[in-house]
Amino acid sequence: MTQSATPAYRRLSVEERKTQLLDAALSLFAHRAPEDVSLDDVAEAAGVSRPLVYRYFPGGKQQLYEAALGSAAEQLNQCFDEPNETSALSRLSRVLDRYLEFVDQHDTGFSALLQGGSVVETKRTTAIVDGVRRSAAEHIYQHMEISEPGAPLRMTVRMWIAAVEAASLIWLDNDKQPPPAELRDWLVEQFVAVLKVTAGRDPQTAALVATLAEENPVPAA
């Protein structure tokens, strides 16, 4: 859609203009594979000329993609924040709700990014994605009030995060079925289940599982 040029060409500060271009890029990269987004598309979506896009992003599409990815990663990191008011598992549920909403809103771009092999994928883009994974793990330790997670717990948490990513991709492939709330409960239950397996091998995880069970008592299966 071509927008009216008048509002877009009003005088913006450098930062405002960059933000505007980034927002346009992010909404395009969210719903298309990176190879299906051109610099012309970004210019058109922002209602500006192609040379103007280059003035702000001289590295062209690659630079815009990385900037958009960085801004999406920041959004995602903010999803992980959650006040310490409720039990750790309810907080995890709320974080997962926001995460699944993010996945829903960035569907095609999310799949393209995590499936790999894209032309715009570089060491820098994978570093951004790994940063989000690390941040997710750190938030989990914080929510669980574990300041020094040992190797078995770290491995379990990172395996679960990988499983959640896989679930997100399959969920997108399956026309976003099951409904997000159902998927979220399933993921939380899996989290508890894999922690219990590790608890049999690791005292730190065993103590965590005991704390979680006190907070969220469930009838034995």
Next chain:
Amino acid sequence: MTQSATPAYRRLSVEERKTQLLDAALSLFAHRAPEDVSLDDVAEAAGVSRPLVYRYFPGGKQQLYEAALGSAAEQLNQCFDEPNETSALSRLSRVLDRYLEFVDQHDTGFSALLQGGSVVETKRTTAIVDGVRRSAAEHIYQHMEISEPGAPLRMTVRMWIAAVEAASLIWLDNDKQPPPAELRDWLVEQFVAVLKVTAGRDPQTAALVATLAEENPVPAA
């Protein structure tokens, strides 16, 4: 190490020569990141000249990498075969043993490949990796004697495979600790645990869990 040129330059058939170059490439790509392997390295390891490598692989390093990856994927697929003699979970254990041996023998290349963002990563290389994941899932359904896995079971199996991949990468990062046999048991237990979570939502998975429990009775925790 420069090998003596004599045996390498003896007249080989086209197929023999290709296999020889591929083997040399595979052993280099197994233990180094792709950017740290040059065509000269492959030529030297095979004891041939660089032009000879180009004659067989005109696409150069990218083509060699993809061919080596294809041959590694085939090896890995063979790991998944296991005669139907024992219980499904013992078969899964044996497959995991071979898988972890493969990871051990291809450490650096395995990490580089799965961590993504490498210069040699393309749609073709990710298709090869996805092919292995699909084959792993299909083998699991076969071992579990499930001919038509429904969406919940498929999602669970694919999530577990993603978790196993993550575990492999962390295991390599952690100087291959815990010992493979311990990691294998941990992964098998996690598999059963996540199946049990899905069993609460899906009759097909519930029936599978019941069958596995009959085959491998374990005392209740």
